[in-house]
Amino acid sequence: MGSAMNATLDPSQFLLRRLHSLLGLLPIGAFLTFHLWENSQSRFGAEHYNTRVVATLQEMNYLVFVELFVIALPLLFHAAYGLAITGQMRAELSRYPYARNRFYWLQRISGVGILVFLLLHVGTTRLQGLWQPAVRDDLYGHMQGMLSDPLVFGFYALGLLLSVFHLANGLSTMAIVWGLTTSARAQRLFGYVCTALGLVLGAIGIHGLLGFLP
Numbered sequence: 001m002g003s004a005m006n007a008t009l010d011p012s013q014f015l016l017r018r019l020h021s022l023l024g025l026l027p028i029g030a031f032l033t034f035h036l037w038e039n040s041q042s043r044f045g046a047e048h049y050n051t052r053v054v055a056t057l058q059e060m061n062y063l064v065f066v067e068l069f070v071i072a073l074p075l076l077f078h079a080a081y082g083l084a085i086t087g088q089m090r091a092e093l094s095r096y097p098y099a100r101n102r103f104y105w106l107q108r109i110s111g112v113g114i115l116v117f118l119l120l121h122v123g124t125t126r127l128q129g130l131w132q133p134a135v136r137d138d139l140y141g142h143m144q145g146m147l148s149d150p151l152v153f154g155f156y157a158l159g160l161l162l163s164v165f166h167l168a169n170g171l172s173t174m175a176i177v178w179g180l181t182t183s184a185r186a187q188r189l190f191g192y193v194c195t196a197l198g199l200v201l202g203a204i205g206i207h208g209l210l211g212f213l214p
């Protein structure tokens, strides 16, 4: 799928496509993994989470630089180019009703879902903390307040599972596009590895969400 598609791209589009693919894994996928692990520390309570986890990160030198250049800008590029790819999407599902085509669709639909989730999530945490110091100083309490509403909890669980699916499925297609898994057997086996990774990350993420509940 990937190589046939790439054959029709001009060199600059090809490079942008490869950049989009690479950024999905590094740094965005790596950050997502770190972020889920970081938030799984919620289960050790407010004191531990606010002072040992959040405060330690907030005291990091060059934090804004890292947030901007290692997280925000790569994510903005990946999301903008991802939306452009999604806009060009052909209705292939109806023509080829196979599992891989469904995943091709799901990758795009999950991308759009993640975008909505991230805008609300970043807006109500990191950005809100900029003008409300109380939020920044007690992120545990802030998250607990929000997640105590079952609707918000459901929204967070969905955003989290979409992100984890998108990363795990993206990893398996990436390996094909970059020529790492060429045989059907290698693709199937690596698919199992990606599924396992998705399940572990999903479990860590849900565990973290539950850790905020009273």
Ligand code: HEM
Pocket (backbone or CB within 6 Å): 020, 021, 022, 023, 024, 025, 028, 029, 032, 078, 079, 080, 081, 082, 083, 085, 086, 107, 108, 111, 112, 114, 115, 163, 166, 167, 169, 170, 171, 173, 174, 177
């Ligand atoms: C948690 C944030 C995200 C992570 C960790 C992530 C990760 C990835 C990875 C690893 C891939 C595989 C690259 C490949 O197929 O070569 C991918 C593909 C893709 N991503 Fe994301 N992504 C994220 C957010 C988004 C957002 C917000 C959008 C925008 C709508 C998006 C749209 C896409 C699309 C359309 C593809 C498929 C590209 C293709 O098949 O050529 N992603 N993503």
